[in-house]
Amino acid sequence: MAPQLTLQAPLELPPDQVPAYLETLWSQGLKGSTGAATFSLVVWEPSWLQQQLVRTGRLDGPISGLLSEELLEAARSAVTDCGLPPSTAPSAPELAWALGQQEGHHSAPDLRGQFVDRAISAHRPRRLITLAPTLTADTPLETLVAAYCPLPEERGSGEDACGDVVVLRGGMGAIQQGLAILQPLIEPDLPCWVWWNGSLDESPEVLEALATPPRRLVLDSSIGSPRRCLDQLVERIATGQAVNDLNWLRLRSWRESLAMVFDPPSRQGALQHVVQLDIDVEGHHPVKGLLLAAWIADRLGWHLETSYQLPTNGDGEGIGAEFQRGDGESVQFRLMPVPVGLAKTHPGALVGLRLICAPHGQAPLCVILCSESGGCMRLEAGGVASMELAEEVVPMPNESEEMELARLLGGGHDTTNPLLAAAAPLAAKLLPE
Amino acid sequence: MGATLTNPLRVGLRQERVIPPQCLVIFGASGDLTHRKLIPALFELFRQRRLPSEFAVLGCARRPWSDEEFRSRMAEALAPEVKRHQSAWDQFAACLFYEPVDLQQPADAVRLGTRLEAIDKLKATRGNRTFYLSVSPAFYGSGCRSLAAAGLLKDPSRSRVVIEKPFGTDYASAEQLNRVVQSCGQEQQIFRIDHYLGKETVQNILVLRFANTIFEPIWNRNYIANVQITAAETVGVEERAGYYESSGALRDMVQNHLTQMLALTTMEAPGRFDPEAIRNEKAKVLQAARLANEEEPWKCCVRGQYSQGGSRVNPVAGYRQEPGVNANSTTETYVAMKLFIDNWRWQGVPFYLRTGKRLPKRLSEVVLTFHEAPVHLFDAAGGSPTANQLILRIQPDEGAGFVFEVKAPGSGMRSRPVDMHFSYDESFGEPSDEGYVRLLADAMLGDPTLFTRSDEVEAAWRLYTPLLELIEDAPWQLPIHPYEAGTWGPGAADNLLAEEGLMWRRP
Numbered sequence: 001m002a003p004q005l006t007l008q009a010p011l012e013l014p015p016d017q018v019p020a021y022l023e024t025l026w027s028q029g030l031k032g033s034t035g036a037a038t039f040s041l042v043v044w045e046p047s048w049l050q051q052q053l054v055r056t057g058r059l060d061g062p063i064s065g066l067l068s069e070e071l072l073e074a075a076r077s078a079v080t081d082c083g084l085p086p087s088t089a090p091s092a093p094e095l096a097w098a099l100g101q102q103e104g105h106h107s108a109p110d111l112r113g114q115f116v117d118r119a120i121s122a123h124r125p126r127r128l129i130t131l132a133p134t135l136t137a138d139t140p141l142e143t144l145v146a147a148y149c150p151l152p153e154e155r156g157s158g159e160d161a162c163g164d165v166v167v168l169r170g171g172m173g174a175i176q177q178g179l180a181i182l183q184p185l186i187e188p189d190l191p192c193w194v195w196w197n198g199s200l201d202e203s204p205e206v207l208e209a210l211a212t213p214p215r216r217l218v219l220d221s222s223i224g225s226p227r228r229c230l231d232q233l234v235e236r237i238a239t240g241q242a243v244n245d246l247n248w249l250r251l252r253s254w255r256e257s258l259a260m261v262f263d264p265p266s267r268q269g270a271l272q273h274v275v276q277l278d279i280d281v282e283g284h285h286p287v288k289g290l291l292l293a294a295w296i297a298d299r300l301g302w303h304l305e306t307s308y309q310l311p312t313n314g315d316g317e318g319i320g321a322e323f324q325r326g327d328g329e330s331v332q333f334r335l336m337p338v339p340v341g342l343a344k345t346h347p348g349a350l351v352g353l354r355l356i357c358a359p360h361g362q363a364p365l366c367v368i369l370c371s372e373s374g375g376c377m378r379l380e381a382g383g384v385a386s387m388e389l390a391e392e393v394v395p396m397p398n399e400s401e402e403m404e405l406a407r408l409l410g411g412g413h414d415t416t417n418p419l420l421a422a423a424a425p426l427a428a429k430l431l432p433e
Numbered sequence: 434m435g436a437t438l439t440n441p442l443r444v445g446l447r448q449e450r451v452i453p454p455q456c457l458v459i460f461g462a463s464g465d466l467t468h469r470k471l472i473p474a475l476f477e478l479f480r481q482r483r484l485p486s487e488f489a490v491l492g493c494a495r496r497p498w499s500d501e502e503f504r505s506r507m508a509e510a511l512a513p514e515v516k517r518h519q520s521a522w523d524q525f526a527a528c529l530f531y532e533p534v535d536l537q538q539p540a541d542a543v544r545l546g547t548r549l550e551a552i553d554k555l556k557a558t559r560g561n562r563t564f565y566l567s568v569s570p571a572f573y574g575s576g577c578r579s580l581a582a583a584g585l586l587k588d589p590s591r592s593r594v595v596i597e598k599p600f601g602t603d604y605a606s607a608e609q610l611n612r613v614v615q616s617c618g619q620e621q622q623i624f625r626i627d628h629y630l631g632k633e634t635v636q637n638i639l640v641l642r643f644a645n646t647i648f649e650p651i652w653n654r655n656y657i658a659n660v661q662i663t664a665a666e667t668v669g670v671e672e673r674a675g676y677y678e679s680s681g682a683l684r685d686m687v688q689n690h691l692t693q694m695l696a697l698t699t700m701e702a703p704g705r706f707d708p709e710a711i712r713n714e715k716a717k718v719l720q721a722a723r724l725a726n727e728e729e730p731w732k733c734c735v736r737g738q739y740s741q742g743g744s745r746v747n748p749v750a751g752y753r754q755e756p757g758v759n760a761n762s763t764t765e766t767y768v769a770m771k772l773f774i775d776n777w778r779w780q781g782v783p784f785y786l787r788t789g790k791r792l793p794k795r796l797s798e799v800v801l802t803f804h805e806a807p808v809h810l811f812d813a814a815g816g817s818p819t820a821n822q823l824i825l826r827i828q829p830d831e832g833a834g835f836v837f838e839v840k841a842p843g844s845g846m847r848s849r850p851v852d853m854h855f856s857y858d859e860s861f862g863e864p865s866d867e868g869y870v871r872l873l874a875d876a877m878l879g880d881p882t883l884f885t886r887s888d889e890v891e892a893a894w895r896l897y898t899p900l901l902e903l904i905e906d907a908p909w910q911l912p913i914h915p916y917e918a919g920t921w922g923p924g925a926a927d928n929l930l931a932e933e934g935l936m937w938r939r940p
Contacts (some may be wrong), residue, residue, distance in 0.1 A: 256446055265862040268862060271440075409450075
């Protein structure tokens with residue numbers, strides 16, 4: 001799906017004039033329209049990777065904030081050039097940081113906030129506010145404003161489908177200064193979504209200022225240090241804020257595939273006799289694997305006894321844990337980083353899962369799920385051939401971040417998914433201190 | 434340790450499509466359907482987290498209820514469910530509103546518009562509305578007119594109307610009603626419900642046919658000898674005598690439910706999984722369908738009516754003895770007929786449809802019987818080999834079966850039929866959603882795939898017009914054959930198949 005530019009060229013205004021301009025625009029310029037009664041969407045859009053790839057001449061502009069195929073290709077070749085491990089994901093902050101150490105003075109037009117993915121614009125956001133920090137820390141604050149209305153054939157007969165786009169661009173200091181004008185720009189009567197489209201390690205004060213409840217937060221727990229990612233998830237869920245984690249959403253096909261194995265009632269009894277759970281992940285970011293393990297543990301009523309660091313295998317340290325089942329028996333858990341030749345887009349993608357069930361008096365059942373057949377090989381070792389074997393290759397989801405976000409916006413939940421709310425605290429406990 | 438009752442890993446995963454923010458307006462909110470089907474279905478969707486937080490239900494009827502009274506009446510009607518999920522109900526009930534509305538009064542429709550605007554502001558429902566006409570069929574046309582006159586249908590992307598069955602009582606009335614509703618809004622806004630299409634197994638007919646390569650090459654007159662479609666009920670007329678007396682089995686079941694099963698079984702493969710592509714193919718096949726003998730329709734149709742039955746301990750009243758039924762009623766409670774479809778795929782293949790009340794079993798199924806093997810090489814345990822049959826079970830025990838011949842154990846080479854069995858329960862272990870859950874969700878999503886388009890409805894009525902005219906003009910030519918309650922219908926129905934040397938399947 002091709003992204004859409006705003007229909008009108010954005011107007012650059014002094015920051016303090018933006019609220020008044022928008023008020024005048026809606027009351028006079030777009031007379032008769034009150035704007036779409038939908039939601040506001042605030043996007044933190046640093047796009048450090050794209051900015052660095054453009055600066056070092058590895059990618060042509062413009063800077064759009066979108067993860068295009070060209071960008072991913074350029075990022076993957078940069079991984080090798082920067083001497084990072086091949087399992088480094090393109091969106092890992094380490095890559096942008098490593099590129100930041102390289103020379104380069106290329107530039108390109110910065111159109112962040114002006115590209116609206118059709119999946120998102122189809123939901124007719126009332127106001128789309130983008131915060132676009134630049135690489136140069138002392139760039140002054142620029143504010144751009146554009147109003148748009150869908151074409152007549154797209155909007156039906158209603159005039160109240162119009163919205164506007166506000167972009168705040170500048171160095172980090174300028175962005176923080178811009179936060180002051182942000183508050184009055186957010187419609188108090190409409191739901192507000194905040195999409196933190198960057199690392200959870202950076203700019204905690206900006207995150208704090210943007211993502212105040214009852215605003216609905218969308219974040220990605222695969223970007224940032226695992227501890228910080230999980231703590232943010234847990235703390236915010238505990239306050240009752242609606243939190244949506246794109247990393248959790250990307251687990252959908254794994255959860256579906258595992259549930260499918262146990263759909264036949266004849267297999268469901270085996271779930272009460274799980275003795276071992278192994279998860280392999282790409283690189284050294286364990287959050288996705290921990291969330292999957294925590295979801296399984298929560299659904300099967302396991303109690304966490306202990307978790308610990310496993311010795312390094314060259315690709316990072318693994319995590320071990322022991323759970324206790326409802327009947328008092330123990331379940332061993334291991335999460336291991338494994339090397340891959342071509343990393344997926346986001347850090348810590350799942351490679352494989354193995355679940356061993358040992359019902360009394362019956363042959364053990366071994367379930368292996370993997371992202372590609374190669375991923376199964378390690379998990380097939382260790383004598384599982386003597387067990388009843390159920391193997392599935394998990395289909396790769398092929399959706400952009402914007403599609404995932406659009407699905408959330410379309411759904412409009414004002415609470416956290418209860419499965420994530422239950423899994424996140426357990427995942428945080430699984431991560432050894 | 435006993436087996437778990439459900440798959441704990443499945444909980445919460447069924448939220449593939451999330452309904453966009455909107456207000457569902459139910460007309461006839463004080464009626465039976467609202468508290469028996471619609472509100473339970475909505476509550477189920479709410480518990481599955483498929484409803485957004487920007488969601489509201491506005492109940493409308495003539496009774497002067499308040500929001501609170503509507504909520505408490507719904508809670509009362511759903512008491513066991515509410516008790517099980519009290520906190521979810523409390524959240525859901527906050528989405529329920531009520532407005533006294535008589536759609537025949539233009540002023541009421543205008544007031545309704547004002548209330549909806551207030552709800553849009555309160556719940557951020559974005560002016561997105563689904564109007565559900567759960568009212569007497571006599572008011573479908575005028576209801577649509579009132580909504581249109583109040584400007585509530587002018588945006589086709591944000592307003593939809595759901596219309597319950599029956600859609601018309603014959604071809605002329607359906608055509609007239611189509612004209613009226615289409616003058617009020619675009620076809621894409623009209624969702625004509627046939628709750629059979631909400632059944633998982635009915636939808637599975639499409640998946641079975643078009644997601645597997647093995648069936649398509651044999652799904653035609655070269656391999657299939659005949660098709661039987663059955664919808665049998667064990668219940669009698671119950672409390673619906675008033676309605677049933679004027680409709681009968683032909684209008685109540687055949688024109689809609691059985692015809693939809695026929696269409697899904699016989700349609701060509703659509704070019705893509707798209708509502709219009711699917712509905713085009715359904716309409717085309719229905720337009721090609723005809724009674725086996727349109728000149729003398731009494732030769733291809735049998736009507737019946739249940740008479741007293743049961744045992745001395747549990748006697749069952751006959752139809753004419755049921756409360757509210759005319760003692761001399763000539764309304765059919767059973768109908769069987771033979772159809773043909775005049776196209777390349779199905780030319781010459783007889784389709785036998787039957788439905789009835791007070792039959793021995795409650796079941797719906799489609800049975801495709803294949804041609805026999807051209808040469809019988811082996812002795813068959815049953816005298817002659819049984820033709821292969823593919824049985825699509827719609828309800829109960831949803832699933833599919835395939836009957837084929839195997840070697841009977843022993844030293845000889847005798848064959849006998851066996852049944853290969855697929856059961857939804859055994860494979861998935863989870864009960865399917867009630868049909869209304871699926872259909873309400875689809876209507877609110879604006880997905881018309883499982884709803885009947887105007888040309889489908891008209892084609893279905895046109896198909897049975899010779900019978901309806903005969904019943905109207907010369908009913909003695911299509912007499913009512915009595916059958917004992919609890920049996921498989923009148924013996925005359927067997928004659929429909931006997932001339933081909935066939936028999937009804939005894940499921």
